[in-house]
Amino acid sequence: MVLAMSHGSARRRLCIAAVLAAAMIACAPAPARGSALAPSVLDGPSASILEVSGTAFAPDGTGGVVYRKLLDGVPHVFVSRFLHGKWGSPIQVDVGQIGPATEPAIAAAEGGELLVVWVQPWTWISASPGATATLHYELMSAVLQPGAQSFSQIEQIDDVGDGTAAYPSLAMASNGDAYVAYRVVTNPLAPGTTLPIQPMRPGDELLEVRVARFNGLSWSLLGQINGLPGQVTMRKPTASNAPAIGVNDAGDGLVAWQEPEISGVARIWARRLAGTTKGNILQVSPSTLDGAPLTVDAEAPALALSEYGQAVVAFRLAGGPGSPLHAAALMSNALTLPVPEEVSSFTGPTQVASAEGIGTPSVAIDQDGDYRISYSAGGDAQLFADKEGKAIAPLPLGPGSGPALTALNPEGGGATAWATQDADGQPAVALRQEFPDGAWQESFLTAQVSGVVADLSAAGSGLGDELLAFRQGSGTQTRVVAGMAQAPPKQFYVQAPHGWVRASGATVEWQPALDTLGSVTYSVIVDGRLVAHGLQGLSDRLRGQQLGDGVRHVQVLATDNLGQETMSSPVSLKVQSNPPLVSVRHLGARVRVRVYGDDAGVRRSKTRIGFGDGSLVLHRDTVVHTYSQPGRYTISVQAIDTVGNRRDAQIEVSVR
Numbered sequence: 001m002v003l004a005m006s007h008g009s010a011r012r013r014l015c016i017a018a019v020l021a022a023a024m025i026a027c028a029p030a031p032a033r034g035s036a037l038a039p040s041v042l043d044g045p046s047a048s049i050l051e052v053s054g055t056a057f058a059p060d061g062t063g064g065v066v067y068r069k070l071l072d073g074v075p076h077v078f079v080s081r082f083l084h085g086k087w088g089s090p091i092q093v094d095v096g097q098i099g100p101a102t103e104p105a106i107a108a109a110e111g112g113e114l115l116v117v118w119v120q121p122w123t124w125i126s127a128s129p130g131a132t133a134t135l136h137y138e139l140m141s142a143v144l145q146p147g148a149q150s151f152s153q154i155e156q157i158d159d160v161g162d163g164t165a166a167y168p169s170l171a172m173a174s175n176g177d178a179y180v181a182y183r184v185v186t187n188p189l190a191p192g193t194t195l196p197i198q199p200m201r202p203g204d205e206l207l208e209v210r211v212a213r214f215n216g217l218s219w220s221l222l223g224q225i226n227g228l229p230g231q232v233t234m235r236k237p238t239a240s241n242a243p244a245i246g247v248n249d250a251g252d253g254l255v256a257w258q259e260p261e262i263s264g265v266a267r268i269w270a271r272r273l274a275g276t277t278k279g280n281i282l283q284v285s286p287s288t289l290d291g292a293p294l295t296v297d298a299e300a301p302a303l304a305l306s307e308y309g310q311a312v313v314a315f316r317l318a319g320g321p322g323s324p325l326h327a328a329a330l331m332s333n334a335l336t337l338p339v340p341e342e343v344s345s346f347t348g349p350t351q352v353a354s355a356e357g358i359g360t361p362s363v364a365i366d367q368d369g370d371y372r373i374s375y376s377a378g379g380d381a382q383l384f385a386d387k388e389g390k391a392i393a394p395l396p397l398g399p400g401s402g403p404a405l406t407a408l409n410p411e412g413g414g415a416t417a418w419a420t421q422d423a424d425g426q427p428a429v430a431l432r433q434e435f436p437d438g439a440w441q442e443s444f445l446t447a448q449v450s451g452v453v454a455d456l457s458a459a460g461s462g463l464g465d466e467l468l469a470f471r472q473g474s475g476t477q478t479r480v481v482a483g484m485a486q487a488p489p490k491q492f493y494v495q496a497p498h499g500w501v502r503a504s505g506a507t508v509e510w511q512p513a514l515d516t517l518g519s520v521t522y523s524v525i526v527d528g529r530l531v532a533h534g535l536q537g538l539s540d541r542l543r544g545q546q547l548g549d550g551v552r553h554v555q556v557l558a559t560d561n562l563g564q565e566t567m568s569s570p571v572s573l574k575v576q577s578n579p580p581l582v583s584v585r586h587l588g589a590r591v592r593v594r595v596y597g598d599d600a601g602v603r604r605s606k607t608r609i610g611f612g613d614g615s616l617v618l619h620r621d622t623v624v625h626t627y628s629q630p631g632r633y634t635i636s637v638q639a640i641d642t643v644g645n646r647r648d649a650q651i652e653v654s655v656r
Helices: none
Strands: 001-009 017-019 024-026 036-041 049-057 065-073 074-083 102-109 113-125 133-144 153-160 169-172 178-185 207-214 219-224 243-248 251-259 264-276 277-283 298-305 309-318 330-335 346-354 362-365 370-376 379-388 390-399 401-408 414-421 427-434 440-446 453-461 466-472 479-486 498-500 507-509 520-527 529-537 537-543 550-559 565-568 571-576 580-586 590-596 607-610 616-618 622-626 630-639 646-655
Touching: 036 065, 036 074, 049 074, 049 466, 049 479, 065 102, 065 113, 065 453, 065 466, 065 479, 074 102, 074 479, 102 169, 113 169, 133 178, 133 390, 153 178, 153 207, 153 219, 153 298, 178 243, 178 251, 207 277, 243 440, 251 309, 264 298, 264 309, 277 479, 309 362, 309 370, 309 565, 330 370, 330 379, 330 440, 346 370, 346 379, 346 390, 362 440, 379 401, 379 414, 390 414, 390 427, 401 466, 401 630, 414 466, 427 453, 427 466, 427 479, 440 479, 507 550, 580 630, 580 646, 590 646
Parallel strands: 049 102, 049 453, 169 243, 298 362, 362 401, 498 571
Antiparallel strands: 001 440, 017 024, 036 479, 049 065, 065 074, 102 113, 113 133, 133 153, 169 178, 178 207, 207 219, 243 251, 251 264, 264 277, 298 309, 309 330, 330 346, 362 370, 370 379, 370 401, 379 390, 401 414, 414 427, 427 440, 453 466, 466 479, 507 537, 520 529, 520 550, 550 565, 550 571, 580 590, 590 622, 607 616, 607 630, 630 646
């Protein structure tokens, strides 16, 4: 495995060092810097490996990769689970199934749970007398439960007819709720027969776009969701016109699909999903552009759904004759925050880019509705961002082919991966990480084998991390390779006691610094000095000798398992280490006694002053006393300041 890195920043230089032969990357301590895990070979080398089909990543840092390989000459589905920062051994998903498995998709929930769907052939026999058996295909599923070492019993989701249209899209919430969107050909034609209606375009078929929901235990069918089933024909199913689906942690979903209007032009449409309830059909792609009719198809829908229900759908438009576009275009459309009893709507299409050879988009969104879209165009990987409703011009990332897959960090920046060549001209996957401060770094991931990189897939954790997998090599040297871009721990807040505190009772507390792989330790820094390190809890009681007296500035440094560090903002800690002070001033036969604290003040209710002649004054911090006779007297003072420091003083005075 090889991982090489280049770097750059407008404001900060990154320090890079190679560690051992595995080429792990280490950086000198700096606020919020990311890291790329060295790639791992999950399977191979073997000529039986067919494809890498998908990647899934949960917010708690668990996930997995699904791929297909031959077993006794038949394609089957396998998964490698990502747990506690390590990849597990391959696990067969479709155990006991005879026919060839196709089109697998994977999704992840927290705790290491994985859900896989795929298409499997089965024999269907009509109830009609003398009917012959017909080969049908079924959309199947299986679950790998947290802590389990094998997948659960396989469950049938739906009959998908001849199986040529399914291209399932799967999305899962962190609690295990999931949706799958897929298609079914409803006009399986025998040789020499024709469609019951006039096809819109040559090669069109009658299709249904369907959705099913998984509640953590079983599936329920929501049925068809497209608007004109059986009334218009749809484009022949391909991967580029397959439906897309997303779900947030509230269990709400959004599905987008391609479907022609009555005019015959294919548009992109979307519906919200709430449990088993289907929302209104919303048009995503435009019918006109710059006042001119748009008569070219929209395709390649991709979407992302935020925690609160905002969404963005990206899609591709063809250019050329019949289009107001001179070249193909990539566009996006945002869906507003849902409001109870109101129909949220798309805000209107935004043109992301226009160029020949635009690839399929990848989309990520955060809880504020900011989003980013990555894609390839003109031989380069590109990145488009929309922050606070303002579009940022596409950023060329570097030479690349195929999809560019992105993840977003809610605090700023994110990660993007695409297939490219490394500095030596060898096939590799480029992995670029951007950080909230504007810095960035780039890595190249590859197996220890020369050979083409294919089937790149990636998934984000929602915290700025990206899990990715790809196939590299050919023939007997084919491998399944996986890697990860890990963001540093998230920013967190530190709290110090309000007001002045006694040095022996100075305790600081902090929120957890969220990190995808966990294992975060903390260090406490006072006025730039390290006073505690390796802490696993969320508080620390500081020692008096570490603090001195006065206002101190405290920061906490979070460090993850890769040595990545995030420093908190400083907080003020007001420390009163010294006990109250006593001053005595002679005024002839009188004395003036004053009790005071440096900063914290004195608790007058606890003050006791004796003048040595039988006089005693309580609950005052300033007293003038007159002696009736000359002589030597011992003034005794007992005082406590507001933080608990105590003073017992004996002062001799001579009165003449």
